[in-house]
Amino acid sequence: MTSRKTIEMLEASASDQNLLTEKPMSQWRLTLIRFRGRTSGMVGLSIVVMLILVAVFAPLIAPYEPNEVLIGKGEAGPREKPCVHVLGCDEDVEQHILGTDANVRDYFSRIVFGARVSLTLGFFTVTLALIVGSFFGAVAGYVGGWFDNIIMRIMDVILGFPSLLLAIAIVSVLGPGLQNALIAIAVVSIPAYARVMRSQVLTIKESDFVAASTALGASWRHILLRRVVPNALTPLVVLATLGVATAILEAAGLSFLGLGAQPPTAEWGTMLANERNNVFTSPHLVFFPGLAIMITVLGFNLMGDGLRDALDPTLNR
Amino acid sequence: MTDNLVQIRNLAKEFPVKGGVFQREIATVNAVSDVNLDIPRGETIGLVGESGCGKTTLGRMLVRLLEPTRGTIEFDGEDITHVKGGDLKRFRRRMQFIFQDPYGSLDPRTQVGQSISEGLRLHGIGNKDERQERVVEMLEVVGLKAAHAGRYPHEFSGGQRQRIGIARALILRPDLVVADEPVSALDVSVQAQVLNLLKELQSELNLTLLFVAHNLAVVEHISDKVAVMYLGRIVEMTDRDSLYRKPLHPYTEALLSAIPIPDPDRAKNRQILYGEIPSPLNPPLGCHFHPRCPIAIEGICEVDAPSLAARQDNGGHLAACHLRTGAHINLDPRAP
Numbered sequence: 001m002t003s004r005k006t007i008e009m010l011e012a013s014a015s016d017q018n019l020l021t022e023k024p025m026s027q028w029r030l031t032l033i034r035f036r037g038r039t040s041g042m043v044g045l046s047i048v049v050m051l052i053l054v055a056v057f058a059p060l061i062a063p064y065e066p067n068e069v070l071i072g073k074g075e076a077g078p079r080e081k082p083c084v085h086v087l088g089c090d091e092d093v094e095q096h097i098l099g100t101d102a103n104v105r106d107y108f109s110r111i112v113f114g115a116r117v118s119l120t121l122g123f124f125t126v127t128l129a130l131i132v133g134s135f136f137g138a139v140a141g142y143v144g145g146w147f148d149n150i151i152m153r154i155m156d157v158i159l160g161f162p163s164l165l166l167a168i169a170i171v172s173v174l175g176p177g178l179q180n181a182l183i184a185i186a187v188v189s190i191p192a193y194a195r196v197m198r199s200q201v202l203t204i205k206e207s208d209f210v211a212a213s214t215a216l217g218a219s220w221r222h223i224l225l226r227r228v229v230p231n232a233l234t235p236l237v238v239l240a241t242l243g244v245a246t247a248i249l250e251a252a253g254l255s256f257l258g259l260g261a262q263p264p265t266a267e268w269g270t271m272l273a274n275e276r277n278n279v280f281t282s283p284h285l286v287f288f289p290g291l292a293i294m295i296t297v298l299g300f301n302l303m304g305d306g307l308r309d310a311l312d313p314t315l316n317r
Numbered sequence: 318m319t320d321n322l323v324q325i326r327n328l329a330k331e332f333p334v335k336g337g338v339f340q341r342e343i344a345t346v347n348a349v350s351d352v353n354l355d356i357p358r359g360e361t362i363g364l365v366g367e368s369g370c371g372k373t374t375l376g377r378m379l380v381r382l383l384e385p386t387r388g389t390i391e392f393d394g395e396d397i398t399h400v401k402g403g404d405l406k407r408f409r410r411r412m413q414f415i416f417q418d419p420y421g422s423l424d425p426r427t428q429v430g431q432s433i434s435e436g437l438r439l440h441g442i443g444n445k446d447e448r449q450e451r452v453v454e455m456l457e458v459v460g461l462k463a464a465h466a467g468r469y470p471h472e473f474s475g476g477q478r479q480r481i482g483i484a485r486a487l488i489l490r491p492d493l494v495v496a497d498e499p500v501s502a503l504d505v506s507v508q509a510q511v512l513n514l515l516k517e518l519q520s521e522l523n524l525t526l527l528f529v530a531h532n533l534a535v536v537e538h539i540s541d542k543v544a545v546m547y548l549g550r551i552v553e554m555t556d557r558d559s560l561y562r563k564p565l566h567p568y569t570e571a572l573l574s575a576i577p578i579p580d581p582d583r584a585k586n587r588q589i590l591y592g593e594i595p596s597p598l599n600p601p602l603g604c605h606f607h608p609r610c611p612i613a614i615e616g617i618c619e620v621d622a623p624s625l626a627a628r629q630d631n632g633g634h635l636a637a638c639h640l641r642t643g644a645h646i647n648l649d650p651r652a653p
Contacts (some may be wrong), residue, residue: 209422212422
């Protein structure tokens, strides 16, 4: 169709780019390559992967059942010190690598199973908040007008309370328990996702490629789902990763206050709370759940930071 | 009467300016006011004017990306000013838009093949294989290769992206294409490629093209007719040769004299316009151009807005100037 001369000219510019030989690079692939080059992000990712493995294979890793009371089944007494045979602990004494708690349960097993509780809670909370928050944010940003105003003012009200205080209020209405803590923390973190999503949608819906879709005859639903939302996801991924850390921390906080996981569930916050009066006599019972919480939060935060750097085009190389 | 694909009548677009605590409308920007424009089938109309004169707004209204405030747009004999839903979709298939910014007009998360075939999918044309075939065909038309379909926009250069944008606009075989400064974001060397491509496609597909630009040399290269806009109004409209050889409106004269000529002996009689382009928030009364016009006459030009009128010796050459079209004879400044 086009004249030979133009074709030749255009082809010359097309073939000098290695575009025909190299593999296509999607944004996600590029991100992955950039992510791999960042040490802190990779450390975070390793921690998170390790935690997930621990949670999945908890029954294989833990030597005892988490709630198994070992009275009469061995020599161990309550609040036994950690004993690791390889590290020189007397062979006669039963091995509990992190000691036992007040009810003579193996503390290591409880901490391993605690990873399950914390991780599932973190993931479910964030998923719930992410879905609800980005739905409202996307609709508010896309529709605009009074609808936007109403939704965002509600979000502002939620955001106006200190998050833990509001979570406590919600749990006291719903009643204590892990599930209600999950709901409370999700509700508290909805506004963050809604706001980020809304601001993304506001920018993207004015972009030329959305106008191009409109000009081609796309419906608003097609534009919102195929054009706007996929392009808005990047900062939400970062926020969600960081959000898992916050959710785990808040869940531990609620459990510490007795509003989250209830005994005998092995939950790090609850375990910390139960033994807080014995911090001077048996410090290991307070130290290890705290360490577990810290490592988890650190892992997700590092991973989130790495992701943010990898996804931010302004920091590109 | 020539066969007009598009007839624009008294088209206007006002953007409200909101302010204050309650976001009340405190002013309006008259981006486009009372524009009449006929686009003959199969021709290329160049629309020129400086930044902010409303040329992009006009182009966007024409393809219904913006809602006009007043006036009518007729497309192929049908009024499309306010059509909605399925009817609008039917027209969307026949008119397309090429964007100025090749970096913002392609979805960064979508493979270019998908972007190009989006129109076919939306209008339910062909099955998957046929669509793929059309995409490959279209890629070759714009000088790219079939293998490029699976790539992402960021892997292409600006000129290549602009050609992808052209492929996307033309795959539906539209009757009308509005090209909004399609080359102004590109290097001069690449501009020629894209312009020649557009020109060739235009004649081969019998496209009607509204070519919006601020570069007069580019417009001269591609257009059959040229319309000059100033502050939301068309001030002069005629075929390309009369405009470039014998401009009527003083604004057009000034624009043409601003084209750099690579000849040190000829670049003497440059007309320089003083002052800024007035704010469309508060346009001057009468002729919008009178504060900067070298030939404005007091008592006429700041009182009455001239309408587009034909020159005495050339009925196809329209200009909105009291002094140059002879319309001022009817206007007595002392009359009540």
